[in-house]
Amino acid sequence: MYFYAARQPILDKDKNLFAYELLFRDSIDNVFPDIDGDEATTKMIEASKFNLGIGEFTGNKPAFINFTLETLSLGYANMLTTDEVVVEILETVKPGKKLLAICKDLYEQGYTLALDDYEHQKVWVHFFPYIKIIKIDWKISTIEEIKEVKQAIVNFPDIKLLAEKVETYDEYNQALELGFELFQGFFFAKPEMIKTKSLSPSQIAMAELLYETSKPELDLISITAVFERDVTLSYKLLRYVNSAIFRRSNEISSIKQALVTLGSQELKRFLGLMFAINVNPDKPSELINSAMARAKFCELVAKDISAPIDSSIAFLTGLLSLIDAILDEKLETVLEKLPLSQEIKDPLLTKKGVLAELIQLLEFIEHAQWDKTTIVMKKLGIAKEKVIKDYNQALSWADEQSQMTNGK
Incomplete structure (x- = not known):
């Protein structure tokens, strides 16, 4: 059984990852709300508890x-620990004595409770002592309605407001000014503003190396020369090669030996990650994590599509699919600065071809638009079970890489 869910990041006001919301679907063919809410929650708990493991899917975030x-x-919330779940009460649930008693009990056990898509009614005030988070749909709520909620919770300082469906930085900033502390949406995955940004020498070196590694045949002499011109990059390479995952019979005595130890595939992966992580350290870590997950997903799926493509090319294309948001520049401007092969540039710029369809498939999965994913999968000739398996594996891999590069 596969875990049919998308995870959507929830960030705090400093754009650090706070948690994920898991958006469940019975299968890729079904589109919520055709599934009964009770059944959806039941299967979510079953899948997360007994199959994948919820921590694996959320990188140990709530x-x-x-x-x-x-x-x-039925006590399903108690099947998960207080650290791994935020109990989100659906907007369709009516306030009443039974719900109040459940909320009080869960609160006393240490669970965090949230009200979903909240629209203020006075009766909910009785629940506020046990509620930690109130979610407000940014797309349908007016400023007046938001201010009404703020006034209602003024005597409950522990309650945080979460703005969901925040899609632009203007919306994020507006919500921030209104006192929201948590944000859900893909505003962080779009360029914050269009501006000119120069690359540092180290970043230029990495761009050169990305180009070299995108060639069918590696030029070890040229690649070694680029590393030797950049002390910082050389240090990171040697530190990476020193990882326990690489079985070395001898100590590393040169940059060339380090490159040979890594091998072609691992070198390409290392360079791609270093470029994404270091090109703009001020961006939210979840954006870099998303880029890593996209890269790994494209690499895994590349060999299974009806017209297989080079997995290294697929990896870099997936990684760079968010580079405009990472650099806060137009994609065209960014790619002009990077000496990459047209095999990578074209699908990103023209939105055409197999790799472009892979990126589109990822975007649909990230937004839990399952009906649209089915159409793309048929075009690519990929089995839905393989897509979900690779997506879950890509998320886990990206989380592991993120922890390793951040020294956690």
């Missing part, structure tokens, strides 16, 4: 999971 009154009554 998971917001929707609960109906029925699933709360």
Whole structure:
């Protein structure tokens, strides 16, 4: 059984990752809300507890999971620990004595409770002592409605407001000014502003290396020369090669030996990650994590599509699919600065071809638009079970890489 869910990041006001919301689907063919809410929550708990493991899917961050009154009554929230779940009470649940008693009990056990898509009613004030997070749909709520909620919780300082469906930096900044502390949406995955940004010498060196490694045949002499011109990059290479995952019979005595130890595939992966991580350290870590996950997904799927493509090319294309947001520049401007092969540039710029369709498939999965994923998978000739398996594996790999590069 595969875990059919998308995870959407929830960031704090400093754009650090706070948690993920897990958006469940019965399978890739089904589109919520055709699935009964009780059934959706039941299968989410089953899949996360007994199959994949919720921590693997969320990188050990808390998971917001929707609960109906029925699933709360059955005690499903208690199947997960207080550290791994935020109990999100669906907007369709009516406030009443039974729900109030459940909320009080969960609160006393140490669970974090959230109200989903909140629209203020006075009766909810009785629940506020047990609620930590109130989610407000940014797309449908007016400023007046938001201010009404703020006034209602003024005596409950522990309650945080979460703005969901925040898609632009203007919306993020507006919500920030209104006192929101948590944000859900893909505003961080779009360029914050269009501006000119020069690359540092180290970043230029990495761009050169990306170009070299995108060639069918590696030129070891040229690649070694670039590393030898950049002390910082050489240090990172040697530190990476020193990892326990590489079995070395001898100590490394030269840059060339380090490159040979890594091998072609691992070198390409290392360079891609270093470029994405270091090109703009001020960007949210979740953006870099998303780029890594895209890269790994494209690499895994590349060999299974009806017209297989080079996995190294697929990896770099996936990695660079968010480079405009990482650098806060137009994609065209960014790619002009990078000496990459047209095999990588073309799908990103023209949105055409197999690699472009892979990126589109990823975007649909990230937004849990499962009906659209089915169309793209048919075009690419990929089995849905393989897509979900590779997507889950890519997320886990990206989380591991992120922890390793951040020294955690």
